Amino acid sequence: MKQEIHFVTGKGGVGKSAVAAALALKLSQTGQRVLLVELGDQSFFRDFFDLPNVSFQPMQMRPNLSLALWSGDTCLREYATYLIKVESLSKLFFDNAVMRAFINVAPGLPELAIMGKITSGPRKHGPPLPFDCVVVDAFATGHFKALLEAPKGMAQAVQFGPMGEQSRSIDRCIRDSELCKYHIVTLPEELPLKEAIELRNDLKSEFSIDAELILNKMLEIPVSDEKIVQAESDPNLRDFALYLQHHSTRQKEMLSIAKKETDRLQTVPLFFETDPWKIVSSIAGRLA
Template identity: 65%
Template sequence: MQQEIHFVTGKGGVGKSVIAAALALKFSRQGKKVLLVELGDQSFLKDFFDLADVTFQPHEIKPNLSLALWTGESCLREYAQYLIKVESLAKLFFDNAVMKAFINIAPGLPELAMLGKITSGPRKYGPAMNFDCVVVDAFATGHFKALLAAPSGMAQAVQIGPMGEQSRSIIRVLQDQNISKYHIVSLPEELPLKESAELGEYLKKDFAVEPGLVLNKVLEVNVPLTSLQNAETLTNSDLGMFAQYIEQQLTRQKMMFDQAKRSFKDISKVPLFFETEPWKLVEKVVEKVP
């Protein structure tokens, strides 16, 4: 079975981590062995799910579902150890002051290391990645573009040698729609939708891939429009004002959805769930994610 990689991104605060967790849980329930990866120095899901710890090494949190946290440095360290083969030498390499300074200032190197790790399974390079599916809770939209741009920058800077070839092999995986899937999460609001559309155009232009849009926290009201309008006639009551607010929100959401359809072919809607228990919330979202 060909390993799939699902990237989940979106403007900060749109709920991309919950969507990523729901996607991962959905795939795991299909019998796939799934790795959910958070990128960065801190784990959101650790506190969200009240877990003891989230580390570089995957840890199973549900049947068929493991969770890991990857930073640029941790991915570089593993890569160096894989090449050098001797852990003590790899440690010496990274503890060297000159190398530390180089890693800190080298443009795009941490991002390249993370993408190298994420795509290592399909590329069959590096330590084994024994998962059918990798779901990446990626950076927010701006940083995500920088993440994806890192291999191209390195491939242009280093035309020959293993670094250049590894960068080009990463790009091939990122552009292969049979392997790499892109899910942009947005709220039905103007600013996050604008950022989502811009990222979608970037992915289509530079990677020739068609990302999907997940509209999160969509207000659903099972009340006929006529009933809302009748309630609005009670202008001096709380019920009348609330009905007016709901109709305005539904009208605004429809405008945003029509706007989204101009930029995305594949759009999924996830309702606004009034649920405070984390796993129950994720399980509800599972039914709505693509």
Template identity: 35%
Template sequence: MHDSTTSLAKLWIVTGKGGVGKSTVSASLALAMAKKGLKVLLVETHGLGHVASFWGQKKASYEVTPLAKSLPGSLDHISITPDGALKEYLVAQLKLPLLYNTLFKNRYVRKFLDAAPGLAELLTIGKVYSMVVEPEAWDQVSHDLIILDAPATGHGLSLLKVPQVVKEAVRGGPLLSKANQILSMLEDHERTQLFLVSLAEEMPVS
């Protein structure tokens, strides 16, 4: 790692109103840091692959996928889906692949999960937390820098607020513990930095 990058926060969150070039900024930051010698992971949500398409990737994947070669560092990509995060948690942490395959593929259970407020956001930000703080526990490749191309401002704020919502709603147990851990990461400026992308126009900055 280059000396000038050793004190960087490990998680960069990039957000802004739709159409302001948020994904372009995320991709540019990721490429610039990979050129400095860092192992960079570029993260999208909801199964989207806008950033990955800049490198000719036609389909986004929940698996970590290399984007560019012949760099001093490395540049990988992942697109998080709530279903993927839920399955990974049940299989890797609870050792219950059969539970996922039988229960969570039931259409009535699926309707309940899809309607549960904030669940998709909690699973998504929980996956980000695991990649930043505990990749080894999930058999994941460790990266020097993780850049989250977050949803546009409204949905992006919901994603970042959901751990606080859980903290206020849950009195105890593993869910509260995980929400506190995620909040600690998001509020720690030595681990997390937020980049707001806008244009010098009235609507994007309003």
């Protein structure tokens, strides 16, 4: 079975990381070995799950579920060590002032290194990654597009040699719908949904990627619209009833817009929980 990769992105503040963790948890509960990957230099999940440390090397959190933190720099260093075979020589390479300056100014090189690491399993290139699924808590929408564009950009800039070949290999992999799945998390609100739809259209036109939309934090109202209208005549309930009516109307409007955009759509309710694992488990229970 080929390793499957799930990319989870979305505008900041929409609950992207919680949904990524929930997806990873749900996949792990099917018996698959799952790696949840954070991108960047700082770990959100360290504080969220109250973990002692999160690093480049995977650490197990739950049965079949591990967590790692990958940045452009750490991915580059691992790949250099893999190629050079001697860690001390790899460190000399990266500590060289000229090479550091090149790495810092080379456009898209950190993103390319990250994408190379993420797709190393299906491409069978680089250190082994012994997981059935990799769930990537990816960058927010704007930076996420740059992340996907990096392999194609490098392949165009370097058309020959190993770097060009690897860049084309990564680009082919991220466009393969059998290997890579894409999930855009948004809220039932105008601006986040607009940004999510724009990203989805860009992925479709530029990469032939059919991304799924996940409408997060939907307020489930356990009474009918008729009862809400009736409650407006009660002075004690009027303000709350008006709020519910307005919120319900807006949610339905946003859901209608999302449904017109795609049938690849899931909704996740707002859970009134404070325990991180209960939140993630609750979201996992609602993901298809």
